[in-house]
Amino acid sequence: MAELIIISTLNGVLYGMLLFLMASGLTLIFSMMGVLNFAHASFYMLGAFLGFQISQWAGFIPAIILAPIIAGGLGALIERYGLRTVHKHGHVAELLFTFGLAFIIEETIQMIWGKLAVDYRVPSFLDFSAFTVYATNYPAYKAFMLLFSIAIFVGLIFLLTRTRAGLIIQASLTHPNMVGMLGHNVPRVFMMVFGLGTSLAAIAGAIAGAAFVTQSNMAALLGPILFVVVVVGGLGSLWGAFVASLLIGLLQTFAIASDWSLSKFLGSSYTPASGTILYDVWTVTIAQIGPILPYLLLVLVLVFRPTGLFGTRDT
Amino acid sequence: MTDVMLEVKDLHAYYGKSHILQGVNLNVKNGEIVSILGRNGVGRSTTLKAIMGDVPPQGSIRFKGKEIAGLKSYQVAYCGLGYVPEDRSIFPSLTVEQNLILGEKSGRKNPRWSIEDVYNLFPILRERKDTDASVLSGGEQQMLTVCRTLMGDPDLIMVDEPTEGLSPQMTERVGNLLQNIAERKISILLVEQKLTIAMRISHRVYVMGHGHIVFEGTPAELEKNDAVRREWLEV
Numbered sequence: 308m309a310e311l312i313i314i315s316t317l318n319g320v321l322y323g324m325l326l327f328l329m330a331s332g333l334t335l336i337f338s339m340m341g342v343l344n345f346a347h348a349s350f351y352m353l354g355a356f357l358g359f360q361i362s363q364w365a366g367f368i369p370a371i372i373l374a375p376i377i378a379g380g381l382g383a384l385i386e387r388y389g390l391r392t393v394h395k396h397g398h399v400a401e402l403l404f405t406f407g408l409a410f411i412i413e414e415t416i417q418m419i420w421g422k423l424a425v426d427y428r429v430p431s432f433l434d435f436s437a438f439t440v441y442a443t444n445y446p447a448y449k450a451f452m453l454l455f456s457i458a459i460f461v462g463l464i465f466l467l468t469r470t471r472a473g474l475i476i477q478a479s480l481t482h483p484n485m486v487g488m489l490g491h492n493v494p495r496v497f498m499m500v501f502g503l504g505t506s507l508a509a510i511a512g513a514i515a516g517a518a519f520v521t522q523s524n525m526a527a528l529l530g531p532i533l534f535v536v537v538v539v540g541g542l543g544s545l546w547g548a549f550v551a552s553l554l555i556g557l558l559q560t561f562a563i564a565s566d567w568s569l570s571k572f573l574g575s576s577y578t579p580a581s582g583t584i585l586y587d588v589w590t591v592t593i594a595q596i597g598p599i600l601p602y603l604l605l606v607l608v609l610v611f612r613p614t615g616l617f618g619t620r621d622t
Numbered sequence: 623m624t625d626v627m628l629e630v631k632d633l634h635a636y637y638g639k640s641h642i643l644q645g646v647n648l649n650v651k652n653g654e655i656v657s658i659l660g661r662n663g664v665g666r667s668t669t670l671k672a673i674m675g676d677v678p679p680q681g682s683i684r685f686k687g688k689e690i691a692g693l694k695s696y697q698v699a700y701c702g703l704g705y706v707p708e709d710r711s712i713f714p715s716l717t718v719e720q721n722l723i724l725g726e727k728s729g730r731k732n733p734r735w736s737i738e739d740v741y742n743l744f745p746i747l748r749e750r751k752d753t754d755a756s757v758l759s760g761g762e763q764q765m766l767t768v769c770r771t772l773m774g775d776p777d778l779i780m781v782d783e784p785t786e787g788l789s790p791q792m793t794e795r796v797g798n799l800l801q802n803i804a805e806r807k808i809s810i811l812l813v814e815q816k817l818t819i820a821m822r823i824s825h826r827v828y829v830m831g832h833g834h835i836v837f838e839g840t841p842a843e844l845e846k847n848d849a850v851r852r853e854w855l856e857v
């Protein structure tokens with residue numbers, strides 16, 4: 308039991324931190340443009356494929372450094388020459404633009420790398436067991452992902468709260484006009500935030516791709532969860548995105564690992580006749596309903612707290 | 623360079639279809655305090671916004687000899703024009719000191735004002751430097767926005783109704799601050815509702831009617847001109 312809890316907590320925090328790498332960028336971009344970037348998960352996918360390709364050519368370390376830089380550069384260019392123009396035509400146009408962008412990225416990836424999963428693997432120098440909890444080996448690569456994403460998280464917080472560039476970003480999110488009138492080039496700040504946000508997603512992709520499956524449907528699989536995270540956390544709230552990422556990471560990991568059901572919980576004091584709906588409800592395990600939990604949370608949050616856990620504006 | 627800092631000629635501005643500024647002419651000389659007076663809604667704030675590029679201007683705006691009409695706000699600011707808007711627009715989630723830091727322009731050498739100067743001028747800002755700017759009183763917020771703009775080392779600052787909603791003592795202090803700034807050879811274009819303060823500190827005043835200037839002169843001249851005051855200023 309203790310073993311399960313420790314391992315699931317580690318996995319949950321890891322999953323949560325990876326979610327946060329993506330949600331933080333999405334949240335920053337939302338605060339800035341007032342529009343959800345539907346293509347955000349696509350940059351995660353792009354990070355994974357670029358990571359795969361570069362690791363084939365130059366090895367793993369160059370891959371996790373270059374993939375986010377290339378993806379972020381691309382994101383900045385897309386903001387500069389695409390979104391900025393579309394922005395003038397309103398939010399609906401922007402939303403449709405990011406929607407189209409998601410498909411373009413997916414189709415392009417399929418054209419280059421095909422529809423099947425590519426062989427993006429954990430590098431051999433990280434392919435060992437880092438430590439053992441009771442009888443379970445914890446892979447070094449997972450420990451690496453955890454530490455790496457925490458380091459990026461700390462770096463991001465430092466950038467936003469301790470540097471002048473970060474202060475300019477923070478102020479631009481709420482008072483772009485005023486920041487401009489103090490002499491700061493706000494459009495350029497927006498371009499850099501878009502680039503930063505997409506490169507954070509690409510970092511997550513580049514490191515997670517090697518541990519999980521790198522395939523052209525990974526953006527579509529991840530996208531919905533990402534939106535759950537930012538809505539549950541509160542649109543535009545970075546802190547909310549952090550809490551929601553961890554919450555959903557832990558929730559899903561624990562759900563998958565648990566074989567609890569109502570019957571187990573309540574004991575055998577009462578058992579409905581088998582074959583009835585009630586019997587199914589009684590015996591379904593949390594693991595089986597795990598995938599629904601985030602969406603259930605989404606619905607509950609929207610009903611009881613429409614601003615999200617830490618948000619200030621209605622979704 | 624002439625001693626004219628800012629020269630506005632035949633300035634027009636629109637909000638949608640409404641023609642708000644209908645040919646505004648004014649100028650501000652080096653180290654001068656100039657006020658724009660007028661009733662509510664005549665377009666005084668719009669004049670400042672148009673100069674700043676926040677509202678698209680038509681006509682000519684020359685600043686330090688350079689045409690700035692059509693530039694983006696940040697470019698106008700970079701030329702050395704500072705602006706303190708009517709709504710103050712402090713950054714509420716940032717601290718007092720962070721607000722001040724944001725006033726600095728990247729890459730500018732030897733500014734006239736350092737953060738220490740500002741703190742010496744307003745010790746209260748030093749005491750509160752690590753608190754969120756949103757908890758300051760109205761008067762303190764006004765000081766903060768003026769100082770934030772000074773941190774950008776402007777050659778001219780435009781201040782929109784700095785004394786609105788302030789107590790008489792605070793109003794006095796703002797007036798003294800503006801004089802203090804002008805003594806450092808920074809020109810000031812002030813929009814004021816309170817005649818007393820504007821008359822006391824201004825070198826020249828403009829009175830604005832609906833979308834254009836209806837009077838120009840020294841405070842003493844305006845004092846003598848009952849007709850203008852009755853028609854355009856008194857309520």
Ligand SMILES: Nc1ncnc2c1ncn2[C@@H]1O[C@H](COP(=O)(O)OP(=O)(O)OP(=O)(O)O)[C@@H](O)[C@H]1O
Pocket residue numbers: 637642660661662663664665666667668669708
């Ligand atoms: N954003 C806007 N959209 C449409 N009309 C506006 C806008 N801002 C101001 N106006 C109109 O433009 C005119 C001039 O406004 P402005 O703010 O320049 O007035 P003002 O002289 O500064 O007066 P005060 O600040 O005392 O209200 C007013 O009639 C106002 O209703």
Ligand SMILES: [Mg+2]
Pocket residue numbers: 666667668708782
């Ligand atoms: Mg006004």
